[in-house]
Amino acid sequence: MTAPYELNDDSVVVVIGSGAGGGTLGNELAQKGVDVVILEAGGRHEYDAFTNDEWASFGQLAWLDNRTTSGSWLVARDFPNLPAWIVKAVGGSTTHWAGASLRFQEHEFKVRTTYGEIARANLLDWPITLQEMEPYYAKAEDKMGVTRTNGIPGLPGNNNFKVMKAGADKLGYKDCHTGRMAINSQNRDGRNYCQQSGFCFQGCKFGAKWSTLYTEIPKGEATGKLEVRSNAHVLQIEHDDGGKVTGVVYADAEGNQQRQKARAVCVAGNSIESPRLLLNSASSKYPDGLANSSGQVGKNYMRHMTGSVYALFDRPVNMYRGTTMAGIIQDESRHDTSRGFAGGYEMETLSLGLPFMAAFLQPGAWGRSFTTALDAYDHMAGMWLVGEDMPQESNAVSLHGEIKDQHGLPVPNVHFDDHPNDIAMREHAYRQGAAVYDAVGATRTFPTPPYPSTHNLGTNRMSAKASDGVVNGHGQSHDIQNLFVSDGSQFTTGGAENPTLTIVALAIRQADFIADQMSKGVL
Amino acid sequence: MKTADKRPKLSRRGFLAASGGAAVGVALVTSAGVVSSPTGAWAMEVTALKPETMATLIQFARDIYPHDQIADRYYAKAVKGHEEQAAKDEAHKAIIEEGIAELDRLAAEAGSTDGYRGLGWEADRTAILHSISTTPFFQTIRGNLVVSLYNQKEIWPLFGFEGESADKGGYITRGFDDIDWI
Numbered sequence: 001m002t003a004p005y006e007l008n009d010d011s012v013v014v015v016i017g018s019g020a021g022g023g024t025l026g027n028e029l030a031q032k033g034v035d036v037v038i039l040e041a042g043g044r045h046e047y048d049a050f051t052n053d054e055w056a057s058f059g060q061l062a063w064l065d066n067r068t069t070s071g072s073w074l075v076a077r078d079f080p081n082l083p084a085w086i087v088k089a090v091g092g093s094t095t096h097w098a099g100a101s102l103r104f105q106e107h108e109f110k111v112r113t114t115y116g117e118i119a120r121a122n123l124l125d126w127p128i129t130l131q132e133m134e135p136y137y138a139k140a141e142d143k144m145g146v147t148r149t150n151g152i153p154g155l156p157g158n159n160n161f162k163v164m165k166a167g168a169d170k171l172g173y174k175d176c177h178t179g180r181m182a183i184n185s186q187n188r189d190g191r192n193y194c195q196q197s198g199f200c201f202q203g204c205k206f207g208a209k210w211s212t213l214y215t216e217i218p219k220g221e222a223t224g225k226l227e228v229r230s231n232a233h234v235l236q237i238e239h240d241d242g243g244k245v246t247g248v249v250y251a252d253a254e255g256n257q258q259r260q261k262a263r264a265v266c267v268a269g270n271s272i273e274s275p276r277l278l279l280n281s282a283s284s285k286y287p288d289g290l291a292n293s294s295g296q297v298g299k300n301y302m303r304h305m306t307g308s309v310y311a312l313f314d315r316p317v318n319m320y321r322g323t324t325m326a327g328i329i330q331d332e333s334r335h336d337t338s339r340g341f342a343g344g345y346e347m348e349t350l351s352l353g354l355p356f357m358a359a360f361l362q363p364g365a366w367g368r369s370f371t372t373a374l375d376a377y378d379h380m381a382g383m384w385l386v387g388e389d390m391p392q393e394s395n396a397v398s399l400h401g402e403i404k405d406q407h408g409l410p411v412p413n414v415h416f417d418d419h420p421n422d423i424a425m426r427e428h429a430y431r432q433g434a435a436v437y438d439a440v441g442a443t444r445t446f447p448t449p450p451y452p453s454t455h456n457l458g459t460n461r462m463s464a465k466a467s468d469g470v471v472n473g474h475g476q477s478h479d480i481q482n483l484f485v486s487d488g489s490q491f492t493t494g495g496a497e498n499p500t501l502t503i504v505a506l507a508i509r510q511a512d513f514i515a516d517q518m519s520k521g522v523l
Numbered sequence: 524m525k526t527a528d529k530r531p532k533l534s535r536r537g538f539l540a541a542s543g544g545a546a547v548g549v550a551l552v553t554s555a556g557v558v559s560s561p562t563g564a565w566a567m568e569v570t571a572l573k574p575e576t577m578a579t580l581i582q583f584a585r586d587i588y589p590h591d592q593i594a595d596r597y598y599a600k601a602v603k604g605h606e607e608q609a610a611k612d613e614a615h616k617a618i619i620e621e622g623i624a625e626l627d628r629l630a631a632e633a634g635s636t637d638g639y640r641g642l643g644w645e646a647d648r649t650a651i652l653h654s655i656s657t658t659p660f661f662q663t664i665r666g667n668l669v670v671s672l673y674n675q676k677e678i679w680p681l682f683g684f685e686g687e688s689a690d691k692g693g694y695i696t697r698g699f700d701d702i703d704w705i
Binding site for chain 1: 684
């Protein structure tokens, strides 16, 4: 019962992207009776088409359009054309994500006030508070079926978690458990419970992990108010003489350009494509790109402080069995400058299959130091370290001066330098991660460098003042009333937590705002 | 505790074309258009590259990612793409032939009378690899190999990785939490 809309129907809200932000927003609006067209650049692969094969899945789901990198971050050296490991498919990166669903801490909405001025950091308080977000966090947790909320039990701990938990206990960490996960621990919302199959990153073949692909999107389609057009890659947002946006131009599956008119446009293409689209939509009226009077579009790119610690033991672990992100230590997520840095980080179990472990354990490494680690793959445990990184204006998504994509548009360049605070936090996290495993008898540990970014944030940030950022506290652009940003690029700062829950909560909140503005005739 | 034999269960002929060629005292045998194992378990037809080049490439691959439990035929399969690419692309063929010739030249400097493969100790070969590890040739070979070697499902059991699990119902009843020493 999907609703087909005409290209010249200018009453529809166009949402660009179908992931955590766009997929959720599209459904929420449709549930309120708003006519919505979601334009998704990628194809539609239902969950039975997912594959437990890392490279094959990467080819099926990952965003592989050309991108370039610059800056001193290791990703630019190790993966020069793959700054981010995100998805081009219906469901966006909710097909690939691990499922960790953590609320921001109160101080993380006001870091400029809490941390004070930090050199080279472009810190700013969010224009919204935790108290304002709490009702929306509650709705998001219920929608996504987050464990340890709403009376939903935690997931059972797998082998990888048990190693982490034993080490955490030995170190005296108090806050270690199997996480708040948007993965069913019991049948819920018409979806299976987790079968502990591993391969969460390759798309859950049981549908146990929340993804907009098989929750928000079919629910929205069932209202008759939502059309999802896949293989529809938006190239430009258009506006009228008055400056309001009027629609978008996209390339369809055959590469032909189509023009979809719109009442309002909501950009949710993740933090590289969203600013790129605004910049590529520059016009004579908006020569620096849409919504860019502040000059902040594409700036303040954040990707979380990340790293991993893998460890070998004298006895088998088989970490790859079961939930990829099977548990968490939260003791280091507090803001405590006695550790030598502002903000905090989470420690979350992680596992890769053998093919990806070979590619990511120590990119570029070779020889016996490396291969003996892989020889002990089944004796390995692992964790991911994820913490707040500092927004810096010079860390930016910009348009490449020469290289064009398949549609003739400039590809994005992603520039990133670690802030000294990021480096201090990473060094601390590596030490603590190794200490967790040493406490249970690790024979060798590996401080694994960052993977291509999965948490891309901040490039269209929220701000109270129009001069400080791109959108207001509702994700509405300061410059153009009917242009919204609906993904993680809205984040003013990154927090220590995995961002998806906050993206979903913001989308629910934004849907309320848009529907309200429409009912008042303002939009 | 009984130790399982992790070797893949493959037919004795292997998955590359079988060959009767055999010789004593060398790791890999080359003859006109063919590289084969000394036991005759497998052989690879080589037309674009010189057979000696392919034999050295196989040794080179093993020295980059040495796993003593992995038989030569998996390394051979992992670098076979260079033969296929060389057949279509003269520039690629030149990169490989010149790169291997350079390995042989460096080996001669190190005292080998029989090229890179003639250096008996892995450490002597590895010293050469360190000296060329930043070259495009080395990076091309290594960058391909990290996928083409480790993405062979046949070798996953050697590392204890079980591969696809959804088709077996996941691990919920198959040991996701069976660790017994923690």
